[in-house]
Every structure is written in structure tokens, then in C-alpha cells.
Amino acid sequence: MNGLNLRLKHDPGVELDARSISSELFALGPDDVRARPLKTIGGRATIPLGELFDIDDAPPQHLQLAGDLRRFHGIGTGWSAGALRVDGPVGDAFCSGMSGGTATLAGSARSRACQQLRGGSVTIDGNVGDDLGAPYVGRVSGMSGGSVLVRGTAGRYAGFRMRRGTILILGDCEGGLGLEMVAGTLIVGGSAKGEVGASMNRGTIILGHPAEFSEICFTRPRECRLGIARLIADQLPEEAASIAKMLRGPIWRRLGDLSAGGKGEIWTGVNA
Amino acid sequence: MTSRPTESEPLVVAGIPIERTFAEAFDMKATRLILTAHDRQWVSESAAAMVGFGTSIIACGIEIAVERELTPEETPDGRPGVAILAFAVSGKELDKQIARRAGQCVLTCPTTALFAGLEGTAKVPLGKTLRYFGDGYQSSKVIGGRRYWRIPVMDGEFLCEAETARVDAVGGGNFLLLGRSLDRVLDACRASTEAIRPLAGVITPFPGGATRSGSKVGSKYKALFASTNEAYCPSLHGLVNQPFGDEVEAIVEIVIDGMTPQQVAHAMRVGIEAACHRVGPAGLVGVTAGNYGGKLGRHHFHLQEVLG
Numbered sequence: 173m174n175g176l177n178l179r180l181k182h183d184p185g186v187e188l189d190a191r192s193i194s195s196e197l198f199a200l201g202p203d204d205v206r207a208r209p210l211k212t213i214g215g216r217a218t219i220p221l222g223e224l225f226d227i228d229d230a231p232p233q234h235l236q237l238a239g240d241l242r243r244f245h246g247i248g249t250g251w252s253a254g255a256l257r258v259d260g261p262v263g264d265a266f267c268s269g270m271s272g273g274t275a276t277l278a279g280s281a282r283s284r285a286c287q288q289l290r291g292g293s294v295t296i297d298g299n300v301g302d303d304l305g306a307p308y309v310g311r312v313s314g315m316s317g318g319s320v321l322v323r324g325t326a327g328r329y330a331g332f333r334m335r336r337g338t339i340l341i342l343g344d345c346e347g348g349l350g351l352e353m354v355a356g357t358l359i360v361g362g363s364a365k366g367e368v369g370a371s372m373n374r375g376t377i378i379l380g381h382p383a384e385f386s387e388i389c390f391t392r393p394r395e396c397r398l399g400i401a402r403l404i405a406d407q408l409p410e411e412a413a414s415i416a417k418m419l420r421g422p423i424w425r426r427l428g429d430l431s432a433g434g435k436g437e438i439w440t441g442v443n444a
Numbered sequence: 445m446t447s448r449p450t451e452s453e454p455l456v457v458a459g460i461p462i463e464r465t466f467a468e469a470f471d472m473k474a475t476r477l478i479l480t481a482h483d484r485q486w487v488s489e490s491a492a493a494m495v496g497f498g499t500s501i502i503a504c505g506i507e508i509a510v511e512r513e514l515t516p517e518e519t520p521d522g523r524p525g526v527a528i529l530a531f532a533v534s535g536k537e538l539d540k541q542i543a544r545r546a547g548q549c550v551l552t553c554p555t556t557a558l559f560a561g562l563e564g565t566a567k568v569p570l571g572k573t574l575r576y577f578g579d580g581y582q583s584s585k586v587i588g589g590r591r592y593w594r595i596p597v598m599d600g601e602f603l604c605e606a607e608t609a610r611v612d613a614v615g616g617g618n619f620l621l622l623g624r625s626l627d628r629v630l631d632a633c634r635a636s637t638e639a640i641r642p643l644a645g646v647i648t649p650f651p652g653g654a655t656r657s658g659s660k661v662g663s664k665y666k667a668l669f670a671s672t673n674e675a676y677c678p679s680l681h682g683l684v685n686q687p688f689g690d691e692v693e694a695i696v697e698i699v700i701d702g703m704t705p706q707q708v709a710h711a712m713r714v715g716i717e718a719a720c721h722r723v724g725p726a727g728l729v730g731v732t733a734g735n736y737g738g739k740l741g742r743h744h745f746h747l748q749e750v751l752g
Contacts, residue, residue: 376585397600398600399480399521400592404585420522
């Protein structure tokens with residue numbers, strides 16, 4: 173059984189640690205997949221995968237899940253190769269620590285999606301909660317590679333301490349965007365609430381709409397044309413056409429956060 | 445129009461005899477760079493500096509020239525540019541020369557950017573080395589799996605891809621045009637290089653694509669490992685043994701480096717035919733090629749096969 177199709181039979185009634193729903197399943201036989209235990213969160217019980225899902229074959233290196241998976245946390249953790257597709261909403265920590273392959277979520281994710289992402293490509297059609305691409309609790313830096321596309325909105329602290337890779341959010345963001353960002357590229361097509369890039373050390377935040385900046389922590393905006401902006405524009409998907417257009421023209425660039433080294437930058441399309 | 449003679453028949457192009465000999469060429473390491481700038485003037489200025497003093501590995505360390513001009517639609521950053529090909533005897537020498545030239549001729553030139561023009565596993569560092577000029581203010585971005593360095597400079601940012609690829613290639617494809625007069629042979633030479641210039645994957649690194657100083661291996665002077673090839677100096681006619689008569693007044697050699705042997709052979713054919721058709725038998729006594737007896741270079745381009 174090299175590819176798997178998992179359809180949720182019923183709501184589990186409890187919150188589940190679903191980190192074992194990962195690319196490791198590809199290496200297991202049918203019986204082992206069905207016996208794969210999911211731990212309950214806050215309890216000692218485990219539930220075998222086969223009790224919760226109808227399981228059948230899928231194309232090689234494809235794991236497909238369907239159902240309301242909001243009680244399933246950590247789906248796709250450590251995903252390293254192959255294609256993960258989820259039809260329906262998921263819980264926290266979707267694709268945490270992923271290092272390769274692709275993941276597509278036709279639904280929304282709760283908090284800490286793509287935390288500590290290291291590689292691969294994640295597409296989320298719906299919204300995400302707080303701490304997108306953030307570090308594991310207690311870690312210094314967050315996402316260190318790969319790319320994330322969120323077609324909906326993002327909660328607070330998107331890109332918190334991200335160090336490498338690219339996050340593209342087409343919708344709006346709550347406060348704390350790019351908080352303590354270490355490096356990488358964070359692009360937001362919608363509006364961003366609150367101060368953007370607070371305590372960012374390096375990295376680039378690209379905003380499709382005006383936002384708030386600390387006047388004392390960022391330089392005054394300067395108009396410029398950057399070759400790197402053109403290269404970024406050429407890589408954006410069609411649905412980010414307005415940002416791509418902005419990047420191909422002159423942009424306004426601020427440097428900061430001056431209280432944290434000042435080597436980060438925020439680009440906007442207008443002087444605002 | 446090239447005749448297809450048997451082994452015993454003379455090889456002739458446009459009435460000009462082609463000697464049954466071969467050009468001896470060598471294995472080299474090569475890379476391609478894409479240089480862009482704000483407008484065509486700055487592209488040309490930077491490219492001219494980058495490829496300057498890059499005619500022969502004998503003393504330049506590298507053979508380098510513009511392969512072709514690129515339109516904005518063909519470059520990574522949507523600006524006018526050129527593709528540059530560079531050849532050296534080893535990967536180490538290529539790395540050294542490219543880093544020096546990129547640092548002194550591209551980084552220094554207003555508005556330029558430098559990109560990889562080849563894909564491959566063996567790498568030649570570009571921005572990976574030059575980034576240190578940024579003195580800590582440099583930053584990098586990985587876009588589409590490729591790393592680019594951004595170095596702050598006085599007109600904005602110097603954008604430079606981290607590295608380009610290096611491939612095995614061929615250097616030293618050649619042919620010699622034996623002219624009845626200096627004017628005629630120069631005319632033939634221009635026809636050759638104009639015909640070769642649009643070809644992909646090849647360069648003619650000498651000034652104007654041609655050299656007059658065809659060399660032999662060794663010298664009477666111990667310090668020199670190459671010296672003038674007196675057998676092809678018409679001014680020494682009667683003094684040394686020469687493979688042509690006194691009707692030859694001047695000779696030029698077209699030297700071709702290419703990414704593949706096939707591209708070198710094709711360029712030789714295109715160049716020889718263009719020269720012969722331009723001036724005809726009234727201009728050229730013959731065409732031959734330079735070799736070292738076949739003992740030094742692995743690639744032998746026999747003129748009868750090249751033109752076959």
C-alpha cells in the first residue's frame with residue numbers, strides 16, 4: 173500500500189494527536205496503517221486509524237484525507253516526500269516540521285500551521301489561525317525553508333520568527349505580522365492589522381495594502397526599483413497578480429526594525 | 445556550396461582548395477553568464493570590461509567573449525543583457541577568473557546584475573564570493589530554488605545569483621585563411637566571424653574573432669612555451685619551409701571555443717563557407733587548420749568531415 177485514501181467515518185468526540193498521519197504511512201502495510209494509533213489529547217487512550225477512517229488505495233506517494241478533521245492536530249507533521257491532500261478543515265499544527273513534498277488543504281487550518289517548516293510546498297485554500305510558520309514552543313527561530321500559500325486570511329503572528337522560505341497570504345492578517353522575523357519573505361495581499369514587522373531583524377515583508385509601522389523603529393520610506401522584486405513577481409501565482417504588478421514598478425521601502433538591527437525591510441506599493 | 449570529393453579528389457569550397465588536415469582542440473571547462481543592466485549602453489560597457497583581456501588561456505587564464513545579445517524578454521530581470529561564455533583549462537582557474545572579473549567589471553559598473561546562464565551540478569561561485577563586499581549589509585533570497593545575493597551599492601543594489609554551473613567543453617577549434625592580399629583576407633575574416641557570431645554555444649575570443657599570431661609549441665627561448673609559427677608567416681617565405689607558395693601574402697586564424705564538439709564543428713563549417721563565398725579564389729589561396737600532430741588535444745576536427 174503505497175498511496176492511501178482516508179475518509180473519516182465519524183467525529184472522534186475527542187481531540188486527537190494526529191502527528192502519526194504523516195508520510196511514514198507510505199512505508200506501512202495495510203494492517204499496520206489500520207492499527208496506527210492516534211493518541212487522545214489530555215487522556216491516555218489511543219484510537220487506531222482504522223476505527224476512524226475508511227481506508228483504501230490511492231496513487232503511489234499520495235495521501236488523501238477527507239472529512240471534518242478539526243479535532244485532528246498535527247496532520248502532516250514531518251512530511252518529507254509525496255503529496256498530501258486534505259479535503260476539509262483541520263486542527264492545529266498542520267504540516268509542522270515538514271521538510272519536502274507538497275501539501276494541499278482544501279479547507280481551513282487552526283493555529284500553528286506550518287510551524288518550523290523546513291522545506292516543501294504547502295497550499296491552504298481556506299484560512300489559518302495564529303502563528304503561521306512560527307517556531308515550536310521554546311525554539312528561537314521558526315520556519316526555515318519551503319513555501320506556504322494561504323488563499324484565505326491568517327490569524328495573529330503570521331511569520332513569527334521565520335528564518336527562511338516564503339509565506340504568501342492572499343487575504344487579511346491579524347496583528348503581529350512578521351513579529352521578530354529573522355529572515356525570509358512574507359507577502360500579504362490583503363490588509364494587515366496592528367504594527368507590522370515589530371522587532372524584525374532581517375527578511376522582507378511585502379504588503380499589498382498600507383499598514384501601520386512604528387515611526388521610530390523603521391526608516392522613512394524611499395522609492396526604489398529592485399531587481400530582486402522583479403524576480404519575486406515572476407514567481408508569484410496568477411491570483412497574486414496585483415502584488416506582482418506592484419513589484420514590477422517602483423516600490424516604497426522601509427528598513428527596520430532599527431531596535432533589532434535594522435536589516436529587515438518592508439515594501440509597499442504606495443508611500444503610506 | 446561545398447563539393448563532396450572522394451579521398452583522392454581535392455576538397456574545394458567556392459573554388460578555394462581546402463587542405464585535408466585537422467584542427468586540434470582541447471578539453472576545457474566552460475560557463476555561461478547572463479549580464480543585464482538598465483540600458484544597452486551599460487550592458488555593453490560592463491560586458492566589454494568583463495571579456496577584456498580574455499583572448500587566450502596562454503596568458504589571460506581564460507577565453508571569454510559575448511555569445512549573443514539578449515532582449516529584455518530573455519533575461520531574468522526583464523532588462524537588456526548579454527550572454528557571456530567563458531572557457532578555462534580547469535574548474536579552479538575558471539572559478540578564479542570569473543570571480544575576479546565579476547567583481548571588478550560587473551559589480552563596479554552602474555546598474556548591472558549578474559545571473560547564471562547554465563544549469564548543472566558543478567558550480568562556479570558568483571554572488572557566493574562577491575557578497576562579502578556587502579560588509580554585513582548584504583542579504584540573500586531563494587527564489588524558485590535559486591539563491592540571489594543583494595549587495596548594497598551606491599546606485600542601489602547589485603543583484604547577483606549565488607552561482608552558475610560549469611560544464612565540460614571544447615576550446616581551440618580553428619581554421620586558417622590563406623589570403624592573396626591583406627585586404628582580401630581581412631574581408632574573408634570578417635565574413636567568417638559575422639557568420640559565426642549568431643551561433644549558439646560558441647565564441648571566437650580573439651580581437652574581431654581572429655588572430656594573426658598563430659603559434660607553435662615551444663621556443664628557442666626557454667621561458668616561452670609558445671612562439672610564432674614561422675611556417676605560417678608569409679614574411680619569412682624563402683627563409684623557412686612553408687606549406688604554401690609566395691602567392692600567399694597574409695594569413696589569419698579564426699579560433700573557436702564551444703560548449704560541445706558539434707557546435708565547434710558547425711561553427712567551423714559556417715565560418716569557412718562564409719569566408720570562401722565572400723572573397724572566392726581571387727581572395728583566398730586556400731584554407732587549412734592548425735594542429736600539433738594530434739598529440740596534445742583530444743578533439744580533432746578534420747576539415748573534410750566538418751565540411752562534409
